[in-house]
Amino acid sequence: MSSENSIIIEHLNKSYSDSSKDPVKYVIEDANLQIKNGEFFILLGPSGCGKSTLLNIIAGFIEKTSGKILVNDKVVKKPGKERAVVFQHPDASLFPWLNVKENVEFGLRMKRLKKEEKIIISNKYIKLVGLFGHEKKFPHELSGGMKQRVQLARVLSNDPEILLMDEPFGALDAQTRRIMQKELVRIWFETKKTIIFVTHDIQEALLLGQRVGIMSKSPSARIYNIYDVNFPYPRNVTNLKFNELYDDIISEFEEEIGTGGDGI
Amino acid sequence: MSWIFIIFVWQIGAIFSTPDFLPGPVVVVKGAGELIKDGSLFKFTLISFTRIFVGWFLGSLLGIPIGLLMGRVKAIRSFTEPILNFFRFVPAIGFLTLFIIWFGIGEQGKIILIMYATTFIVILNTASGVAHVEEEKIRAAKCLGASEVQILFNVVIPASIPYIYTGVRLAMGNSFAAIVSAEMLAANEGLGYLIWTARLYFKTEWIFIGLISLGALGYFVDKFLGFIARVLLGKYGVVAKGDLRST
Numbered sequence: 001m002s003s004e005n006s007i008i009i010e011h012l013n014k015s016y017s018d019s020s021k022d023p024v025k026y027v028i029e030d031a032n033l034q035i036k037n038g039e040f041f042i043l044l045g046p047s048g049c050g051k052s053t054l055l056n057i058i059a060g061f062i063e064k065t066s067g068k069i070l071v072n073d074k075v076v077k078k079p080g081k082e083r084a085v086v087f088q089h090p091d092a093s094l095f096p097w098l099n100v101k102e103n104v105e106f107g108l109r110m111k112r113l114k115k116e117e118k119i120i121i122s123n124k125y126i127k128l129v130g131l132f133g134h135e136k137k138f139p140h141e142l143s144g145g146m147k148q149r150v151q152l153a154r155v156l157s158n159d160p161e162i163l164l165m166d167e168p169f170g171a172l173d174a175q176t177r178r179i180m181q182k183e184l185v186r187i188w189f190e191t192k193k194t195i196i197f198v199t200h201d202i203q204e205a206l207l208l209g210q211r212v213g214i215m216s217k218s219p220s221a222r223i224y225n226i227y228d229v230n231f232p233y234p235r236n237v238t239n240l241k242f243n244e245l246y247d248d249i250i251s252e253f254e255e256e257i258g259t260g261g262d263g264i
Numbered sequence: 265m266s267w268i269f270i271i272f273v274w275q276i277g278a279i280f281s282t283p284d285f286l287p288g289p290v291v292v293v294k295g296a297g298e299l300i301k302d303g304s305l306f307k308f309t310l311i312s313f314t315r316i317f318v319g320w321f322l323g324s325l326l327g328i329p330i331g332l333l334m335g336r337v338k339a340i341r342s343f344t345e346p347i348l349n350f351f352r353f354v355p356a357i358g359f360l361t362l363f364i365i366w367f368g369i370g371e372q373g374k375i376i377l378i379m380y381a382t383t384f385i386v387i388l389n390t391a392s393g394v395a396h397v398e399e400e401k402i403r404a405a406k407c408l409g410a411s412e413v414q415i416l417f418n419v420v421i422p423a424s425i426p427y428i429y430t431g432v433r434l435a436m437g438n439s440f441a442a443i444v445s446a447e448m449l450a451a452n453e454g455l456g457y458l459i460w461t462a463r464l465y466f467k468t469e470w471i472f473i474g475l476i477s478l479g480a481l482g483y484f485v486d487k488f489l490g491f492i493a494r495v496l497l498g499k500y501g502v503v504a505k506g507d508l509r510s511t
Binding site for chain 1: 398399400401403404405406407408409410411414418419422423425499500501
């Protein structure tokens, strides 16, 4: 097995129903995917199609029913430090009793690092995500975009190999979302992490990803087509090629799924 | 202002009555003066407070870990839940006679009674707090490398603190109810004893003194708990204000 691939998923099935029942209903059926080290991969699909389920299986939060899933050639059984998750709702996932700095240092505290080491690392990532000067603030004092910056800094300070991002900008206003998308591309350039980013917004997918995997509608969701998006960063929504690809994906959504995609 | 009104109405009422039936504020203050002078009011208040505090403290100390385990471990929850739901409807005072037989009429029996009155409500509130911790927080901690024990101490407990606080605050009210009943029936000292023995000496004003002392004691204890909440627990989202009703 080549170590070039960070994540390998083969014939993955997920069912929530009782396996003794016949026929078994699958949420995800026969999903296949290979993601390279350092790649920015987008999982695109309509709401409720099982993209978050797939992400949670990669994260190790929920168990697969059958099939193979390897991260760095190791079988995924439970959550691990090398796979960091950025959740959609920061209010649910940040620790409100800790300030920005303490939230960012959470993983380092779990590792029982020395105080000086913690400060060096947390300062680095607080600066990287643009929260310098806000260290002492508590989550309830921050805007939605800033909270997502805290989430990013919190996972980055733990130095994971893979970032699993579950519609992290979905709850932000359009303006903030654009800014955060640019910031994420910049942070990806600087940290060279592998990213799997879940979204239902086609524009967002094309602004961010190197490859965009399209998931069909649940039940029996799978990744049925992968687009290579090979125009350079920073990307522009008014670019002609961008719009051609956008139209391709839209028409594919309409054909295969019967919806125009709900992200538009 | 509301107090001045109550005292005024009380005094008016007392004028049309006898001190044996409804002693007025003046008689009560005079009686209180006597009880303060011979030291018994202070002593009784302190004795009642000590019983309440020790029983409440030990009861919370027992209840919080049980609640945490109940909220976190499904097997423990399904085992303890029926027991808990049975005993929480049996009031502490129902156990008084039994506790006297088992532990005697000394301090031990009363403190265990307060513990009984305290523990269940603390357990239930703590367990409910643990159940309300968002799954995302636990998942976030897991993928940041936290072990189960670290999750308990760094996520579950801090996130449950508002619920635990509500539990111990309600338990304080239950403790007051339990101690007064216990002291009425089986004690030679304490505010409950003072209220109960008043009838033997036709000292109706003692009842009022006992009631006022209990109210004042409860008021200050609750203020103190509110102060602790504001100063130490504010960042955990504890709201110190708001009216709480005992169950």
